[in-house]
Amino acid sequence: MSGLRRVVVVGGSIAGTTAATTLRELGFDGEITVIGDEPHAPYARPPLSKAILRGDEPPESTALAVTAEGIDWIRGTAATGLDIDAGLVRLEHGATVPYDGLVIATGGRARHLVEGADLEGVHVLRTLDDAAGLSRAFATRPRVVVVGGGYLGMEIASTALGLGLQVTVVDMAPPLVAQLGPFLADIMTGAAREHGLIVKTSPGGARLTGSRAVDGVLLADGRHVEADLVVTAVGCRPNTEWLRDSGIPLLPGVVVDSVCRVAPGIVAAGDVTASRRSAAGPPLRSPFWMNALTQGRVAATALLDPGAAQPAAETPYFWTEAFGLELKLAGRLPGQGVPQVIAGDLADLSVLLAWPRSDGTGIAAALNHRIPLSRLRRAAQLRPMEIA
Numbered sequence: 001m002s003g004l005r006r007v008v009v010v011g012g013s014i015a016g017t018t019a020a021t022t023l024r025e026l027g028f029d030g031e032i033t034v035i036g037d038e039p040h041a042p043y044a045r046p047p048l049s050k051a052i053l054r055g056d057e058p059p060e061s062t063a064l065a066v067t068a069e070g071i072d073w074i075r076g077t078a079a080t081g082l083d084i085d086a087g088l089v090r091l092e093h094g095a096t097v098p099y100d101g102l103v104i105a106t107g108g109r110a111r112h113l114v115e116g117a118d119l120e121g122v123h124v125l126r127t128l129d130d131a132a133g134l135s136r137a138f139a140t141r142p143r144v145v146v147v148g149g150g151y152l153g154m155e156i157a158s159t160a161l162g163l164g165l166q167v168t169v170v171d172m173a174p175p176l177v178a179q180l181g182p183f184l185a186d187i188m189t190g191a192a193r194e195h196g197l198i199v200k201t202s203p204g205g206a207r208l209t210g211s212r213a214v215d216g217v218l219l220a221d222g223r224h225v226e227a228d229l230v231v232t233a234v235g236c237r238p239n240t241e242w243l244r245d246s247g248i249p250l251l252p253g254v255v256v257d258s259v260c261r262v263a264p265g266i267v268a269a270g271d272v273t274a275s276r277r278s279a280a281g282p283p284l285r286s287p288f289w290m291n292a293l294t295q296g297r298v299a300a301t302a303l304l305d306p307g308a309a310q311p312a313a314e315t316p317y318f319w320t321e322a323f324g325l326e327l328k329l330a331g332r333l334p335g336q337g338v339p340q341v342i343a344g345d346l347a348d349l350s351v352l353l354a355w356p357r358s359d360g361t362g363i364a365a366a367l368n369h370r371i372p373l374s375r376l377r378r379a380a381q382l383r384p385m386e387i388a
Contacts, residue, residue: 004101004265004304005030008089010079010242011105012036014044014289015270017064018296019103019303024068026304032071033097035089037106039076040128042066046289048131049155050321054162055135059128079106082246084263090242101303104243104254104268105296108236108287113147113208120213123231125156134231138163142228145217147206149175149199151320153233154192158322161195168198168225170206170217175199181334184327184365187349191323200225236287238272255283259309260299267303269295290317315361315377325349328371331363331380340387342379344369352376356384 007023009016012034020032036042043062051057074097081090088096110124121142123134134156138144144160146153149171160167169175175192176185189199204220208230216226238253248262249255253274260267260275270292274283294312302309319328335355342364344351352371355363364379371379 004028006099007032007101007103007303008097008099009034009103009105010089011103011107011239011270011272012038012042012073012075013105013107013270013292014042014064015107015272015292015296015299016103016105017042017066018293019105019267019269019300020071021066021068022297022300023304024070026301028304029070033074033099034071035074035077035079035091035097037076037078038127038129041073041075043128044289045126048128049125049152050159052128052131053125053135053138053156053159059132062128079242082243082248084246084248084266087265100265102266103299103303104248104262104266104272105270105292105299106239106242106272107292108238108253108271111232111235111237113206113232113234117208117232119208119210121210121227121229122208122214123229125152125231125233126236137229138165140228141165143226144168144229144231145170145225145227146231146233147171147217148233148235149173150179150233150235151176151318153231154188154322155320156231156233157192157197158195161192161197161323166198167196168200168227170200170202170219170225172201172203172205174201177334179333180329181336183335183338184367187367188323188325188327191325191349195323197323236271238274238285240272251283253283253285256295256299258311259302259306260295261302261306265303267299269299286316288316288318315380317373317377326368328366328373328376329363330365330373330376331355332361333363335363335365339363339365342382342387352379354379354382354387356382356387358383 042064110126144167146157146169157167202219240250254268256273271287339353339355342352350368352369353365360381
């Protein structure tokens with residue numbers, strides 16, 4: 001094991017918390033300090049667009065169980081700079097925290113539509129405070145437009161419809177096609193429309209309208225969608241500004257290798273990272289909960305003993321719940337063409353599907369079908385000749 005005595009983890013969400021906990025599990029007995037810019041204790045983000053936004057569960061139900069002892073927490077304070085030569089993390093208000101091992105896990109923040117983002121009635125959903133504010137706004141019974149038809153946008157739309165609100169989703173392309181491929185996207189969008197969702201596509205984009213408060217969304221072709229409240233769900237940006245003068249490679253997030261290493265004594269994990277899937281390919285981000293959890297463990301291992309670290313599983317895992325459907329996915333999406341049915345019945349919308357590939361790097365999807373994660377990943381690794 002390395003000779004590290006003081007590890008600083010910058011970022012207090014799932015990736016940073018997992019890294020800190022893993023360090024203790026691996027026997028590290030030095031100092032661990034976790035720095036987070038939110039005032040809350042670590043919490044899970046997936047419930048924010050579902051149970052928390054609906055008001056079914058209190059905010060404290062999202063708290064992550066951190067059982068590791070001897071971790072110092074600095075909450076409500078943002079990192080503003082990094083001095084690699086001196087081994088210092090600079091914080092707002094001028095404080096510094098020394099380290100000899102560093103985990104970068106500052107995550108991402110919600111992207112905004114540039115034009116109109118400062119209007120009243122415009123929301124994003126990324127943090128616990130965002131969810132609380134949006135839940136209060138939903139209680140006023142507004143007409144809602146969600147800009148962005150990806151996973152998060154459709155989950156927000158589903159929750160709003162369940163609360164009895166009028167909801168329109170606006171995107172440049174049909175919802176979820178880019179994320180899931182046309183087959184699964186059609187199933188999800190069909191269920192959404194049955195629940196009352198209105199979908200507007202605008203290949204030329206859209207902009208918010210209103211003078212002081214938002215009053216709608218103007219599509220590129222001149223159509224105007226009236227709204228009392230707009231939620232922008234158009235992705236997230238990695239929180240890397242504090243690293244700009246540090247010498248850390250940033251393209252488009254913190255560039256990591258297969259075991260999350262950045263530089264000697266420095267690793268990174270979670271939504272802030274961009275990793276190479278091949279030696280020739282560009283660094284790509286994977287801002288999903290399971291990726292952050294897995295990378296947190298890998299990063300901690302690589303920091304203590306690079307030789308013991310193993311790359312994260314090559315079969316990614318995602319899940320989403322919306323419009324009465326629970327969809328679990330393994331593999332690198334989107335899926336193209338018609339999948340093969342492994343189990344269940346597509347007509348009943350309870351089915352295990354697979355898009356097999358000859359090299360074993362296919363996709364599996366469980367739609368309202370209970371299956372352990374290990375079996376779902378094995379289904380994604382099936383080859384065409386292995387499916388009856």
